[in-house]
Amino acid sequence: MDKFxxxxxxxxxxxxxxxxxxxxxxxxxxxxxKRAHKFDxxxxxxERLHISLFFLSGLPDRQLCAAREAATELRxxxxxxxxxxxxxxxxxxxxxxxxxxxxxxxxxxxxxxQMLGAVLTRSGLRRVANTNFTPHVTLxxxxxxxxxxxxxxVDWTVTEFVLIRSMKGHAYLGRWRLRA
Numbered sequence: 001m002d003k004f005x006x007x008x009x010x011x012x013x014x015x016x017x018x019x020x021x022x023x024x025x026x027x028x029x030x031x032x033x034k035r036a037h038k039f040d041x042x043x044x045x046x047e048r049l050h051i052s053l054f055f056l057s058g059l060p061d062r063q064l065c066a067a068r069e070a071a072t073e074l075r076x077x078x079x080x081x082x083x084x085x086x087x088x089x090x091x092x093x094x095x096x097x098x099x100x101x102x103x104x105x106x107x108x109x110x111x112x113x114q115m116l117g118a119v120l121t122r123s124g125l126r127r128v129a130n131t132n133f134t135p136h137v138t139l140x141x142x143x144x145x146x147x148x149x150x151x152x153x154v155d156w157t158v159t160e161f162v163l164i165r166s167m168k169g170h171a172y173l174g175r176w177r178l179r180a
Contacts, residue, residue, distance in 0.1 A: 011166040012057045012064070012173075014071070014116070015050040016081070016109070018137075022156040023049045026100070029154065030139035033086060039098065041142035048170050049137055051081070053113055053161060054120065054128055063125060068163065070123035071176045074116055078178045079108035083137060084153040088145030096145045099136040100154060106135045109158065116161070 018026060023046035030043050056067055082105025089097040110133065117129035163174035 010057065011055070011164075012059075013055045013164055013166070014053040014067070014161055015164050016053060016112075016158045016161050017050045018156045019159075020046070022154070023047065026137065026139070026154055029151070033098070033151075034140060037098070037142075037144070037146050039140060039142040039144060041098070041140040043140050044138055048166075049139075050162075050164065050170075051109065051135055051137055053116060053133075054130075056128060056163070059125075059128065063128075066123045067120060067125055067128065068174055070119045070125070071116075071161070071163070071174065073119050074176065074178075075180060076112060076115060076178055077180045078157050078159040079112065080155060080157055081106055081109050081135075082153045082155045083151075085148050085150050086139070086146075087148040088142075089136070090145075091141065094143040095141045096143070097136075097138045098140050098142055098146070099138050100151075101134075101136050101148070102153075105153065105155070109135050112158070 026049055027046040056064060083100035083102040084105060085101050087099060087101055089099055091097050113133045120129040160175055160177045162172045165171045165173050
């Protein structure tokens with residue numbers, strides 16, 4: 001089985017991840033919010049917190065290699081993100097994502113997503129590079145849902161993006177530093 005191998009239990013995706021200190025802060029905040037909202041769901045581990053950018057599961061190896069090559073082409077400086085609200089997303093009944101969201105503090109992230117999508121499209125991966133994007137960080141999944149609620153902003157500088165294989169944990173299959 002190669003390093004990209006995709007099975008029904010494996011997910012491949014490009015993502016932005018917080019640095020370790022920020023991931024710990026987010027995890028602590030998630031614990032406080034879990035208790036406040038009386039959620040029963042299990043918190044996402046700090047090392048699994050991320051912002052999903054593009055899903056690559058199910059692509060043949062040739063296209064996965066094209067996606068990796070496309071990622072190396074992207075040139076942009078590191079940028080700030082700021083999440084200032086929480087909310088529950090719709091999900092399967094009994095399994096609703098509780099997430100960090102924002103608006104103004106995510107404009108650079110949205111621009112980055114568009115740039116990465118354009119690079120993927122030029123590499124023949126138009127199907128992967130869809131334009132639907134709701135930037136968020138999932139904190140936990142729960143049967144209950146709550147309305148949107150403001151929080152003290154959670155900020156960090158995105159300095160890289162990664163290719164993650166998710167199967168009983170996250171393995172980084174590629175890392176690309178942001179640079180001008």
